[in-house]
Amino acid sequence: MISRDEALELFKSQNPEENLLNHVLEAEAVMRGLAEKLGRDVELWGVVGLLHDLDFPFTKDTPEKHGLESMPLLEGKLPEEALHAIRAHNGEMTGTAPESDLDWALRCAESVTGLVAANAMVRPTKMTGMKPKSLKKKMKDKSFAAKVNRETIRECEKLNLELGEFFQVAIDAITPIADKVGLA
Numbered sequence: 398m399i400s401r402d403e404a405l406e407l408f409k410s411q412n413p414e415e416n417l418l419n420h421v422l423e424a425e426a427v428m429r430g431l432a433e434k435l436g437r438d439v440e441l442w443g444v445v446g447l448l449h450d451l452d453f454p455f456t457k458d459t460p461e462k463h464g465l466e467s468m469p470l471l472e473g474k475l476p477e478e479a480l481h482a483i484r485a486h487n488g489e490m491t492g493t494a495p496e497s498d499l500d501w502a503l504r505c506a507e508s509v510t511g512l513v514a515a516n517a518m519v520r521p522t523k524m525t526g527m528k529p530k531s532l533k534k535k536m537k538d539k540s541f542a543a544k545v546n547r548e549t550i551r552e553c554e555k556l557n558l559e560l561g562e563f564f565q566v567a568i569d570a571i572t573p574i575a576d577k578v579g580l581a
Protein backbone atom coordinates (compact mmCIF):
# COMPACT_ATOMS: atom_id res chain seq x y z
CA MET A 398 0.00 0.00 0.00
CA ILE A 399 1.08 3.55 -0.67
CA SER A 400 2.63 5.25 2.37
CA ARG A 401 1.19 8.37 3.93
CA ASP A 402 4.05 10.51 2.61
CA GLU A 403 3.73 9.09 -0.90
CA ALA A 404 -0.03 9.70 -0.74
CA LEU A 405 0.50 13.34 0.17
CA GLU A 406 3.05 13.77 -2.65
CA LEU A 407 0.64 12.15 -5.12
CA PHE A 408 -2.16 14.44 -3.98
CA LYS A 409 0.03 17.54 -4.28
CA SER A 410 1.13 16.45 -7.77
CA GLN A 411 -2.42 17.24 -8.96
CA ASN A 412 -1.90 20.92 -8.04
CA PRO A 413 -4.80 21.19 -5.59
CA GLU A 414 -5.92 24.59 -4.36
CA GLU A 415 -5.05 25.37 -0.76
CA ASN A 416 -8.66 24.89 0.40
CA LEU A 417 -8.74 21.42 -1.08
CA LEU A 418 -5.43 20.48 0.52
CA ASN A 419 -6.76 21.66 3.89
CA HIS A 420 -9.96 19.70 3.35
CA VAL A 421 -8.21 16.41 2.65
CA LEU A 422 -5.82 16.87 5.60
CA GLU A 423 -8.88 17.35 7.81
CA ALA A 424 -10.59 14.33 6.25
CA GLU A 425 -7.45 12.28 6.87
CA ALA A 426 -7.40 13.31 10.52
CA VAL A 427 -11.08 12.46 11.05
CA MET A 428 -10.63 9.11 9.29
CA ARG A 429 -7.69 8.25 11.53
CA GLY A 430 -9.75 9.27 14.56
CA LEU A 431 -12.66 7.09 13.45
CA ALA A 432 -10.38 4.10 12.80
CA GLU A 433 -8.89 4.47 16.27
CA LYS A 434 -12.32 4.74 17.86
CA LEU A 435 -13.64 1.71 15.97
CA GLY A 436 -10.47 -0.42 16.17
CA ARG A 437 -9.85 -0.38 12.43
CA ASP A 438 -6.76 0.09 10.22
CA VAL A 439 -5.65 3.63 11.08
CA GLU A 440 -3.08 3.95 8.26
CA LEU A 441 -5.47 2.68 5.59
CA TRP A 442 -8.39 4.82 6.72
CA GLY A 443 -6.12 7.86 6.96
CA VAL A 444 -4.75 7.45 3.45
CA VAL A 445 -8.29 6.99 2.09
CA GLY A 446 -9.21 10.33 3.66
CA LEU A 447 -6.12 11.96 2.20
CA LEU A 448 -6.68 10.66 -1.35
CA HIS A 449 -10.47 10.67 -1.68
CA ASP A 450 -10.51 13.92 -3.69
CA LEU A 451 -7.41 13.14 -5.77
CA ASP A 452 -9.17 13.83 -9.06
CA PHE A 453 -11.10 16.88 -7.86
CA PRO A 454 -8.71 19.42 -9.45
CA PHE A 455 -9.74 18.08 -12.87
CA THR A 456 -13.31 16.83 -12.23
CA LYS A 457 -14.83 19.85 -10.53
CA ASP A 458 -16.77 20.66 -13.71
CA THR A 459 -17.70 17.02 -14.38
CA PRO A 460 -19.06 15.85 -11.02
CA GLU A 461 -20.29 12.57 -12.49
CA LYS A 462 -16.64 11.60 -12.97
CA HIS A 463 -15.47 12.65 -9.50
CA GLY A 464 -14.04 9.57 -7.81
CA LEU A 465 -13.90 7.52 -11.01
CA GLU A 466 -11.04 9.52 -12.51
CA SER A 467 -8.95 8.74 -9.44
CA MET A 468 -9.08 5.00 -10.17
CA PRO A 469 -6.29 4.75 -12.76
CA LEU A 470 -4.08 6.97 -10.59
CA LEU A 471 -4.57 4.72 -7.58
CA GLU A 472 -4.51 1.29 -9.19
CA GLY A 473 -2.13 -1.00 -7.32
CA LYS A 474 -1.54 1.64 -4.66
CA LEU A 475 -4.60 0.96 -2.50
CA PRO A 476 -6.66 -2.17 -1.80
CA GLU A 477 -10.01 -2.57 -3.57
CA GLU A 478 -11.99 -1.75 -0.41
CA ALA A 479 -10.30 1.66 -0.38
CA LEU A 480 -11.00 2.29 -4.06
CA HIS A 481 -14.63 1.34 -3.44
CA ALA A 482 -14.87 3.86 -0.62
CA ILE A 483 -13.46 6.59 -2.87
CA ARG A 484 -16.05 5.85 -5.56
CA ALA A 485 -18.83 5.60 -2.95
CA HIS A 486 -18.03 8.96 -1.35
CA ASN A 487 -19.61 10.39 -4.52
CA GLY A 488 -21.98 7.44 -4.89
CA GLU A 489 -24.95 9.59 -5.87
CA MET A 490 -23.04 10.46 -9.04
CA THR A 491 -20.75 7.44 -9.61
CA GLY A 492 -23.42 4.82 -8.93
CA THR A 493 -21.25 3.05 -6.34
CA ALA A 494 -23.43 2.64 -3.27
CA PRO A 495 -21.76 2.73 0.16
CA GLU A 496 -21.71 -0.69 1.84
CA SER A 497 -18.77 -1.14 4.21
CA ASP A 498 -17.85 0.74 7.36
CA LEU A 499 -14.97 2.29 5.44
CA ASP A 500 -17.44 3.58 2.82
CA TRP A 501 -19.73 5.13 5.41
CA ALA A 502 -16.80 6.51 7.40
CA LEU A 503 -15.35 8.36 4.42
CA ARG A 504 -18.72 9.88 3.54
CA CYS A 505 -19.47 11.25 6.98
CA ALA A 506 -15.84 12.18 7.73
CA GLU A 507 -15.30 14.24 4.61
CA SER A 508 -18.68 15.95 5.08
CA VAL A 509 -18.18 16.87 8.72
CA THR A 510 -14.95 18.72 7.90
CA GLY A 511 -17.00 21.46 6.24
CA LEU A 512 -19.14 22.01 9.32
CA VAL A 513 -16.18 21.95 11.71
CA ALA A 514 -14.13 24.36 9.59
CA ALA A 515 -17.03 26.80 9.14
CA ASN A 516 -17.73 26.70 12.86
CA ALA A 517 -14.06 27.35 13.69
CA MET A 518 -14.08 30.40 11.43
CA VAL A 519 -16.90 32.06 13.41
CA ARG A 520 -15.36 31.30 16.83
CA PRO A 521 -12.82 33.74 18.32
CA THR A 522 -10.76 30.81 19.61
CA LYS A 523 -11.26 28.83 16.38
CA MET A 524 -10.82 25.08 17.15
CA THR A 525 -9.72 25.60 20.74
CA GLY A 526 -12.49 24.63 23.14
CA MET A 527 -14.99 23.66 20.44
CA LYS A 528 -17.71 21.36 21.75
CA PRO A 529 -20.04 18.90 20.01
CA LYS A 530 -22.98 20.95 21.27
CA SER A 531 -22.06 23.95 19.12
CA LEU A 532 -21.80 21.69 16.06
CA LYS A 533 -25.22 20.23 16.83
CA LYS A 534 -26.63 23.75 16.85
CA LYS A 535 -25.00 24.52 13.51
CA MET A 536 -26.38 21.24 12.10
CA LYS A 537 -29.89 22.51 12.73
CA ASP A 538 -29.24 25.98 11.33
CA LYS A 539 -29.60 25.16 7.66
CA SER A 540 -28.48 28.59 6.51
CA PHE A 541 -25.12 28.07 8.25
CA ALA A 542 -22.57 26.51 5.85
CA ALA A 543 -25.56 25.64 3.69
CA LYS A 544 -23.51 23.55 1.25
CA VAL A 545 -22.57 21.05 3.94
CA ASN A 546 -24.75 17.98 3.50
CA ARG A 547 -26.34 17.24 6.89
CA GLU A 548 -27.72 13.91 5.74
CA THR A 549 -24.27 12.62 4.87
CA ILE A 550 -22.95 13.71 8.27
CA ARG A 551 -25.76 11.71 9.87
CA GLU A 552 -24.48 8.60 8.16
CA CYS A 553 -22.15 8.28 11.18
CA GLU A 554 -25.10 6.35 12.60
CA LYS A 555 -24.20 3.53 10.18
CA LEU A 556 -21.03 3.19 12.26
CA ASN A 557 -23.13 3.01 15.44
CA LEU A 558 -21.91 6.43 16.48
CA GLU A 559 -24.30 9.03 17.79
CA LEU A 560 -23.94 12.48 16.30
CA GLY A 561 -22.41 13.91 19.50
CA GLU A 562 -19.84 11.12 19.68
CA PHE A 563 -18.94 11.59 16.04
CA PHE A 564 -18.55 15.35 16.50
CA GLN A 565 -16.21 14.69 19.42
CA VAL A 566 -14.06 12.42 17.24
CA ALA A 567 -13.95 15.11 14.53
CA ILE A 568 -13.05 17.90 16.98
CA ASP A 569 -10.36 15.79 18.66
CA ALA A 570 -8.92 14.91 15.26
CA ILE A 571 -8.87 18.38 13.71
CA THR A 572 -7.82 20.43 16.76
CA PRO A 573 -4.19 19.17 16.78
CA ILE A 574 -3.72 20.06 13.09
CA ALA A 575 -5.61 23.38 13.27
CA ASP A 576 -2.46 25.42 12.55
CA LYS A 577 -1.72 23.32 9.43
CA VAL A 578 -5.18 23.80 7.92
CA GLY A 579 -5.79 27.48 8.61
CA LEU A 580 -8.09 26.94 11.61
CA ALA A 581 -5.86 28.28 14.40
Ligand SMILES: [Fe+2]
Nearest residue numbers: 420449450507
Ligand atom coordinates in the same frame (compact mmCIF):
# COMPACT_ATOMS: atom_id res chain seq x y z
FE1 LIG B 1 -13.94 15.65 -0.05
